[in-house]
Amino acid sequence: MKIINKLKQLPNQKQDGTLPTVSTSGETYSRFNVSEDIVSQQKETVTSGLWSGGVGTLTTFFTSSVQTVSQKRHYVDVFNAATSDETRAVQFAVAFGHVDGNGSSKLGTEESPASKAIYSQYRQLLLNKDASRFVTAGSGSTDYIYAINIERARQKESIDFGNWEIPLQNITTHTQNATGSVTVGSNRITLIDDSSIVPGGTTTESGVVYNIVSGSIDNGVHNTTNPVYYGLFYPTHGVMILDGKMLDQQLGFSTNLTASNAALSEGNNHYLLFNSISGSAAAAGGNVGFEARNEQEITSTHYFVRVKNGSFNFSNNPSYVTGSVGDFKNPSYVGNPKSYITTVGLYNDSNELLAVAKLSKPLLKSFSREALIRVKLDF
Numbered sequence: 001m002k003i004i005n006k007l008k009q010l011p012n013q014k015q016d017g018t019l020p021t022v023s024t025s026g027e028t029y030s031r032f033n034v035s036e037d038i039v040s041q042q043k044e045t046v047t048s049g050l051w052s053g054g055v056g057t058l059t060t061f062f063t064s065s066v067q068t069v070s071q072k073r074h075y076v077d078v079f080n081a082a083t084s085d086e087t088r089a090v091q092f093a094v095a096f097g098h099v100d101g102n103g104s105s106k107l108g109t110e111e112s113p114a115s116k117a118i119y120s121q122y123r124q125l126l127l128n129k130d131a132s133r134f135v136t137a138g139s140g141s142t143d144y145i146y147a148i149n150i151e152r153a154r155q156k157e158s159i160d161f162g163n164w165e166i167p168l169q170n171i172t173t174h175t176q177n178a179t180g181s182v183t184v185g186s187n188r189i190t191l192i193d194d195s196s197i198v199p200g201g202t203t204t205e206s207g208v209v210y211n212i213v214s215g216s217i218d219n220g221v222h223n224t225t226n227p228v229y230y231g232l233f234y235p236t237h238g239v240m241i242l243d244g245k246m247l248d249q250q251l252g253f254s255t256n257l258t259a260s261n262a263a264l265s266e267g268n269n270h271y272l273l274f275n276s277i278s279g280s281a282a283a284a285g286g287n288v289g290f291e292a293r294n295e296q297e298i299t300s301t302h303y304f305v306r307v308k309n310g311s312f313n314f315s316n317n318p319s320y321v322t323g324s325v326g327d328f329k330n331p332s333y334v335g336n337p338k339s340y341i342t343t344v345g346l347y348n349d350s351n352e353l354l355a356v357a358k359l360s361k362p363l364l365k366s367f368s369r370e371a372l373i374r375v376k377l378d379f
Contacts (some may be wrong), residue, residue, distance in 0.1 A: 001321060004230060011155075018212065021230055025051055026028070027175075029347065030182045030311065030312075032303065032304075033306075033331050034247070035179055036304070037300070037302070037303060037304045037305075037306065038301065038303055038304075039302040039304075040205075040301040040302075041301070042299070042300040042301070042302065043297055043299050043300075044297070044298050044300065045295055045296070045297050045298075045300070046295065046296055046297075046298050046343070046370060047160050047163070047293045047295045048293060048294060049186050049293055049294075050150065050154050050155065050159065050160075050164070050292035050293055050294045051080060051091055051154060051290075051292070052080055052087075052089045052091065052154070056064075056290045056291060056292070056293060057289040057290070058080060058091055058289050058290045058291075058292075059281045059287075059288070059289035059290075060276060060281070061078050061079075061080075061082065061272065061274070061278035061281065062078070062079040062080070062081060062082050062083070062088070062093075063076050063077065063078065063079070064077055064079055064083060065083060066083070071177070072179075072268070073104060073114040073266075074094050074095060074114045074117065074118055075093045075094065075095035075270060076093065076094055076095075076193075076238075076270055076271065076274055077090045077092075077093050078090070078091055078092050078093060078094060078274065079091065083126060085327070086340060089151075089153075090151045090153060091150075091151055092148055092149060092150045092151055092290075093148075093149045093151070093158045094146065094147065094148055094149075094270045094273045094274050094277075095118045095146070095147045095149065095270050096114050096115055096118060096144070096145070096146055096147075096244075096255075096267075096269035096270040096272075096273070097116070097117075097118035097119030097120075097121075097122060097144065097145045097146075097147065098113075098115040098116060098118075098119055098143060098144040098145075098152065099116070099119050099132075099133060099143045099144070099258070100116060100143065100259075100260070101113030101114075101115050101116030101259075101260040102115060102144070102258060102259055102265070103115045103141075103144065103255060103256045103257055103258065103260075103265065103267040103269050104265065104266060104267060104268075105260055105265040105266040106260045106261065108301075113260035113265075115144070115260075115267075115269070116260070118147065119144070119145065122134075122145065122147055124237065124260065125239075126204075126206050126209075126232075126234055126237065126241070127204075127205075127206070128204060128205045128206075134232065134241060134243075136211075136229055136230075136232060136241075136243040136246070137211055137227075137229035138229035138230055138231070138232055138243045138245070138246045139245040139246060141175045142175060142243050142244060142245055143244075144244035144245075144255060144257065145241050145242065145243065145244055146229070146231075146241075146242040146244055146247060146269070146270065146272075147239060147240070147241055147242070148166070148239070148240040148242070148273070149238065150238035150239070150292075151238075152238065154238075154294060155238035155294045156294045156295070156296040157236070157294070157295060157296040157297065158235045158236045158238075158294065158295050158296070159233075159238055159292060159293075159294060159295075160204065160235075160292070160293040160294060160295040161193050161195040161201070161210055161233070161235045162192075162193065162195040162196060162217075163217065163291075163292065163293040163330065164192065164193070164217075164291060164292035164293065165190050165192050165215075165216055165217045165281035165290075165291045165292075166190065166191050166240075166277065166290050166291075166292075167171065167189070167190050167288045167289070167290070168188065168189050168190075168191065168247075168251055168273075168276045168277060168280055168282070169184040169185065169186075169187070169188050169189055169251075169275075169276050169277075169279040169280040169283055170184065170185040170187040170188070170250075170251040170252050170276075171183070171185065171188075171229065171251060171252045171253050171254070171272055171275065171276060172184065172185040172252060173182060174234055174254065174272060174275075175195060176256060176264050176267065177264075177266050178256070178267060178268045178269055178270075178271035178272045178275075179268045179271050179339055179369065182271065182272060182275040182279075182360070184275060184279030184280070184282075184283065185252070186274065186283065187251075188191075188280050188283065188288075189214055189243075189251070190214070190215065190216045190346075191212050191213065191214060191215070191230055191231075192212070192213060192215040192216060192220075192221070193210040193211065193213070193233045193235075194210055194211040194212075194213045194215075194218060194221055194227060195210050196220050196221060197220075197221055197224050197227075198210065198211070201374070205245065206234065206237065206239065207234060207235075207236045208234075208235060208236065209233065209234050210232070210233045210235070211227070211229050211231070211232065211233070212229070212230045212231040212232060212240060212241075212242065213227040213234050214227065214228040215227075217291060227268075228246075228250075229243070229246070230242055230243055230246045230247075230250075231243045231246070235368070242273070244269075247272075247273075249277075250297070251276060253269075253272050253273075253276075255267070256269055273294065277290065280356060297379070298378045298379070299379045300376055300377065300378050300379070301376070301377045302374055302375070302377075303346065303374070303375040303376075303377050304372060304373075304374055304375075305344055305371075305372070305373040305374070305375060306370075306371075306372055307341065307370060307371040307372070307373070308370055309366075309368065309369065309370045310367060310369055312339060312365055313337045313338065313339055313365055313366055313367055314337050315339045315340075320339075336366065336367065337366070337367075338364060338365065338366045339365045339366075340362035340363060340364055340365065341359060341362065341363040341365055341371065341373070342358070342359055342363075343356060343357065343358055343359070344356070344357040344359075344373055344375055345357075346375065346377075355377060357373070357375045359373070
């Protein structure tokens with residue numbers, strides 16, 4: 001972090017008379033011309049595929065045996081590959097929350113039911129301070145929710161609103177505890193956000209929020225005059241809150257809502273959502289998946305390194321000369337020296353090397369050749 005801070009200070013040095021310098025092979029240092037050579041605070045929004053490796057569509061979904069029993073009662077991590085694959089990584093997590101703790105057991109424990117803890121956690125994270133329940137356009141105030149939480153390393157600054165789509169398959173049967181048998185049907189819906197019809201979304205204390213609606217990236221919101229609402233999307237948090245009532249009505253989830261102090265209350269309902277997502281991809285033979293992109297704002301500083309014809313035509317590399325008096329190793333360099341620029345180093349006035357730029361191939365330099373090299377630093 002110290003190096004990053006010093007790099008960010010380089011453009012500011014030009015305002016108080018101290019200038020960063022550039023080092024190339026041959027001569028030692030050359031100062032930048034402040035007004036001509038440095039362009040700072042160039043901002044650009046960059047998007048890329050959300051999943052590991054910059055992939056835009058996730059079609060394989062795996063859970064892990066590494067998670068503890070207690071963790072799995074609260075949430076389940078979803079990986080892009082099986083446990084045996086060393087390259088696998090967490091992509092997102094799914095969880096179930098109920099305002100009173102229904103659907104998860106507290107029998108024989110002193111802990112709050114897992115579903116109550118999950119609902120409370122997301123309420124505190126996402127809702128205004130005076131709100132006690134999530135309110136969706138689909139069913140109004142809802143006591144129970146399903147959450148999709150994108151792994152922080154995937155989302156960067158934000159999920160790119162308007163550029164994600166998740167397929168969900170209907171559930172036909174499942175055991176009381178969803179860690180058991182879950183059967184998916186043949187009906188599929190796809191969900192997106194409503195940013196195309198509500199530009200800018202709604203601003204809340206936790207940031208901008210959009211509605212989650214039935215639709216697709218290609219065709220937009222289904223029935224723009226009367227959308228089917230499924231939940232809430234918080235792009236800067238990387239969280240999608242799905243209305244449990246809507247999933248029950250539209251996809252047959254039949255959420256276990258047994259009171260937490262009763263028998264058979266351990267529902268592990270979040271496994272219903274996992275099976276709905278993974279089952280959708282499986283039912284389509286891997287031809288559909290969870291599509292999403294992230295976005296971040298990149299601030300760049302450009303340094304234009306101008307190498308004049310009379311500069312940097314010699315090299316300090318020991319192989320450049322020979323003998324005790326330092327004769328050119330290549331006799332043709334006498335009267336016409338040449339060098340090859342391979343690296344540009346950026347230094348501050350304390351002679352600290354802060355950044356190194358490597359050229360894709362050596363650049364020939366001589367008295368008859370000049371060069372302009374642009375070094376771009378992204379923050």
